[in-house]
Amino acid sequence: MSLGTETKHLPLYHAFSVLVIHGESDELGGLLRTLDTWFTTVDCAETCLQARKQAHQNHYDLVLVDVGLFTSEPSLLEELSHWHQNRSDVLLLVHQNELDLAIAAFRHGLFDFVLNPVHPEQMAHTVRRFMDKRLKERRLCALQRDFSRHSSTQMIGQSEKTKLLRQHIEQYAPSKASVMIEGQPGTGKELIARELHEHSHRIGPFVPFSCTKSSPETIEKDLFGEVITLENGSRKFNEGVFKVANGGTIYLDEVAHLPMRIQELLLSMLEERTIKPVGAKYEFPIDVRVIAATNQNLNVLVQQGKFRSDLLYRLSVLKIEVAPLKERKTDLKELVPFLANRLCHDLCLPLPRWTDEDIAIIRDYEWPGNVRELRNLIENCILLGKSPSEYWRNRNHINSGTPITVTVSHGNQIPYYDEKPAQVKQEGYPNSWTLRKVERCHIEQVVLFHDGNKSAAARALAVSRKTLERKYKEWDSSDDDSRYTE
Incomplete structure (x- = not known):
């Protein structure tokens, strides 16, 4: 009986907890020993009252319950249904003659059971399925929180071009038509696509897909999915991003890199609104809005025979040009x-x-x-x-x-600093120089070293910014006087 490789110090599911509700504690010895090897927290309760008290003090990811208690504890079924709605999986322990009680529990949304006395392999398989589902839910929750930290659909700025961009988003969002977003790398094309989706009120997800990340051999499977025939004759369907985005929006970044074969399939999808997975003998309808983006001139690629003109027309029903930041x-x-x-x-x-x-x-x-x-x-x-x-x-x-x-x-002036800062000579300044000239030369070199940043230069020289400004004014006035005395 193995759930997988365990660490030397921690049970396999050390982050999860279990509550076992069973009226006959003598029957639990083997089951509890098994659970103790998988979970850090394993609690027991013999009555509904005990279970309720423990549930108020702890959250249990998995609850194992003897269905025989439903007869003596009528409120237990309703209590379990409430726990299940609050993200606790419930596993019923059912004797052969108690299947009718299990069926009644199914009507309350409690969907799985194992026969009692428990078979170790059956228990291992069921627990693994429950915990793997719970782990996926936690990872998905963590990914969603991480995504919300690093993404935003806010359009920041009050320039005229940004205001026009907002107007286009507001105007284009409700439409089902395809949108082409053109702009340099780093201008926020995906952010615009996300905002178009957010304002479209489509019920499906927003799914970004980079056309440069998939190889030519796998991109068709990544986009449209794949049907695989297994050795036993059964068929397995791996969903592509179009199926995942069904009812929502798919964002195709760097669409200019699509191979010609994929361009043909994409054009067919846009015209027929169906997709055919690799290896499948059927097509099924799809409801996906396509937003494409590129930093290349697709008209030039059309002239070069690298991009289909009919696909360009279908992708560019609506068009947004994003101005560079400069x-x-x-x-x-x-x-x-x-x-x-x-x-x-x-x-x-x-x-x-x-x-x-x-x-x-x-x-x-x-x-x-x-x-x-x-x-x-x-x-x-x-x-x-x-x-x-x-x-x-x-x-x-x-x-x-x-x-x-x-x-x-x-x-009132903006000088340019494009020269390499002068290096201070190790032997010092000429002996013939005056102290005033040495001071000026040193200050100018420090200012140049700091790329003209007088505040930084002042800090390095341990003087105030005003002192530096006063020095420059003195030098400017002395330079003007020297022109008249020469």
Whole structure:
């Protein structure tokens, strides 16, 4: 009698608990010894009253009950039904002459039993089935909670292009028509697809599918499912994502990568609203809204013979173009604090305190990786405890030894810093230099080292930002005077 490999210290189902309700304690010896090897918590009760008291003090994942108690304890059946509704599986222990009592229990939603006296292999099989189902429920619950932490259908920003995007979502969501979303990587195409689904009120799930993750050999099975004939002649159906998404929405990311064979099958599905699993001799109807996305020009691929024009027409009944982040930078005003707050909450870390120069760097950068790159930067800065300017400087020193071109806002001008910082000579400054000239050279080198961030340079020099600004004004005025005296 084996349920699987157990650890040396913990029972196989150590995270679960069992309550055994049985009027004849003498018959329980072997059963309890078996349960003790599988579960950490195994409690017993001889009456309905005892069981009720224990159930008030503990939650039991599995309840084993002798159906013979139904005769002497009429309220027990109703009590078990209530426990079952509160996520306790109920397993009936039934003697051969008590099957009519088991049938009455089935009417209350208690769906399984084992014959008493218990056969070890039958008990092992039944317990494994109950606990595996419970483990799947817990994993699914954990996945749903984790997904809710890392996903959002909020469209953040007040730029004109983001406002237009919201209008399209509101207008297109109620329709059953296919939607094509075009945009650069990292612009949030899946977020838009999720919001379209959320506002469509379709009862089925939202199922994302990346057309680049499956191999050409398996993508048809992944999409449409597969029927397998087993050795005993029975048939097993493995559902594809279209079947999983039935009644809901399927999101096909990077649709340009679909092989021509799959394009043909997808076109047939869109026209006939049926799918045929691999190995099946039948088709069955499907009700799925298709939202596709791409960062490539599909019209060019059509001209090159790599994408079907008729499929493009069917997928592009409605079309949404997502502008890159560099074209809607006013969204950063809301997007940066939104992402920072969300990430700090998830990471259990305090909100960062960045200077005006850091915010200017974020605002002035071109963001080729779009929102995905922005989120990555903010997350790295929060985890490493660095400002954006410090993070970029360290990353580029490691990768290339040359800082990226960024702009820093100070005064009324925005100078560009795209040169490698000057290296301080080890032998020091020339003896002929005045102290004023040495001071100026040193300060300018420190400011350059910090990519023009005067606040960071001031901290490194152990002076205030105002002192640094005063020095620059003095130098500017002296430079102007020197032009008239030359």
